[in-house]
Amino acid sequence: MASMNPIPEKAPPCEGGKFSLAKLALLSLFTGAGIGLVIGCFRMALDFLNTARTDSIAWAHQWPVLGFVLVCATVALTTAFAAWLVQRSGQPAAGSGIPHVEAVIEGKLPAAPILLLPIKFIGGLSAIGGGLALGREGPSVQIGANLAEFWGKIFRLSGTDRIALFAAGSGAGLSVAFNAPMAGAIFVLEELVRRFDTRIAIAALGTSCSAIAVASLMLGQEPDFKVATLPNPSFWTGPIFALLGILAGLAGVAYNRLIIRTCALFDGMTRWRPELRALFIGALVGAIAWFGPHLVGGGDIISQKALVGGIGLSALPLIIAVRLVLGPLSYAAGTPGGLFAPILALGACIGLGFGLLCPQFVADSGATPITFVIAGMAAFLTATVRAPITGMILIFEMTGAFNQAVPMLWASFAAMTVPTLMGNSPIYDSMKARTIGVAKTMQ
Known part of the structure; x- marks a missing residue:
């Protein structure tokens, strides 16, 4: 064609x-x-x-x-x-x-x-x-x-x-x-x-x-995530959410690089047929699913739990570590599947961790840890994809939290700036060349 x-x-x-x-x-x-x-x-x-x-x-x-x-x-x-x-x-x-x-x-x-x-x-x-x-x-x-x-x-x-x-x-x-x-x-x-x-x-x-x-x-017409009514954050606490955006920006750069390197690693295994590589990755995912059924899959369960404060601070490091590895590993399997939902789950955990670790920031902002979850989702998506307007509107529609515009704006601003200054390409730009190469080999 x-x-x-x-x-x-x-x-x-x-x-x-x-x-x-x-x-x-x-x-x-x-x-x-x-x-x-x-x-x-x-x-x-x-x-x-x-x-x-x-x-x-x-x-x-x-x-x-x-x-x-x-x-x-x-x-x-x-x-x-x-x-x-x-x-x-x-x-x-x-x-x-x-x-x-x-x-x-x-x-x-x-x-x-x-x-x-x-x-x-x-x-x-x-x-x-x-x-x-x-x-x-x-x-x-x-x-x-x-x-x-x-x-x-x-x-x-x-x-x-x-x-x-x-x-x-x-x-x-x-x-x-x-x-x-x-x-x-x-x-x-x-x-x-x-x-x-x-x-x-x-x-x-x-x-x-x-x-x-x-x-x-x-x-149905309900938002995908259920979120309690949140207080209006102060307009003067933007720098607090900008700090979260900086953290999300750095994490986004690391995540993008991890995806690219993991895909390159498995692409280099030319002696293994693609189906065999997928079989190996699937077995690893199955092992994780055995010990933590809610750690696998797209990540909606993790995002929803974070949005109601249902994840404790002690559990967050394990969840973040597993999902940081599991997302790139799953993408390298060569099966159909996207990046948005796993990115939102990681962003939610990063935001919740920031809010729980910095209670003084939460108090000063007139917000709750859930506000940081929402800002973290928008910021991490911005850092990886570099589409801040899409990210913020997406979170608005998925949570119904329309009064959280200021936190998301500040966090997304910082999360957009950090990877751009570091010269990190948006994930879809990075993966486009690989997609073209794979598509041409299948024609």
Whole structure:
């Protein structure tokens, strides 16, 4: 398939006439509805598998030795199956779909055919449901883009409008993945195309609107995380949250480097087939799941516990250490799965640890440790991805804590500054070259 053209530097709002813009707007609503249905089903199936995994591990503890072997073998096999599916499909379905989507938008890779959808759907369920520390937004973003590309081709959109719908479909996937429609639309402009474009904005808003409307019929309209009403922090305590942002910035640099080096380590194991590498990683994840069922998976349970203060200070070092290793290890397995959800879990723990270790800061800010959890989530996401507006809006929509804008703003400011001064690239920029290389070997 021929490579798609990158987005032109300037795309007039009515390029091709008002009719083509109206066609793009209507098709964005239609496409978004389909994305909402597919990703809504994906989320429901993933929730079922996550619950089944936890229950199965509890059941297996009846037999200490046999149960341990059974859990390790099950996670290893589901991980290996997901990697096998990716390898046999010939589709760029490994890892997060976001670097691939960005490469397509830039014209560096062709868009994948509709076959990518079932590979990403089934592979994502196998890998994330099996226990890998990967986010549901990775498959969701790439599935959304894949559906948008399919309908753009069917309805014969122009090259520019196909790219606009493609990018918008990605944002709709993120919207449904986290029940965050505004974050999905902003993500398209801030991260994927990195500029404001009227046609893309219209398409992004349309797909996110209809996607979340359909998905809410299946998933409900409540925020993903339950958070108690928090006090309004003082406007004059920003430097306290900036300190948290500095810490998150340094941690983000370390995490990005760890992901890159772990992937490079396993990529260098050329004597091992990809499925064998995935089998080994899955067995390690299974061993962790045996001793700590809530330490594995995407990380939503960890984030939710941190947001209600349900994690003690003594447990935080172990959780952070395990998740720092588990996330990069899971990503190196070559299965479908994203980075956002694991990043949010780590950010929540970093923020909670800061709030518990610095009670005087908490008292001076007129806040609670939960305020630092929310600021930590936004800051760590900013430090790794370098998309602060998307991060803050995402946390707003996932928690409903709209009065915590000032802490998030200060923390994100510092978390954006530190890695930039250190010359550390955003994680998706770093992984894009690897994604292009993997995709070209599978063509």
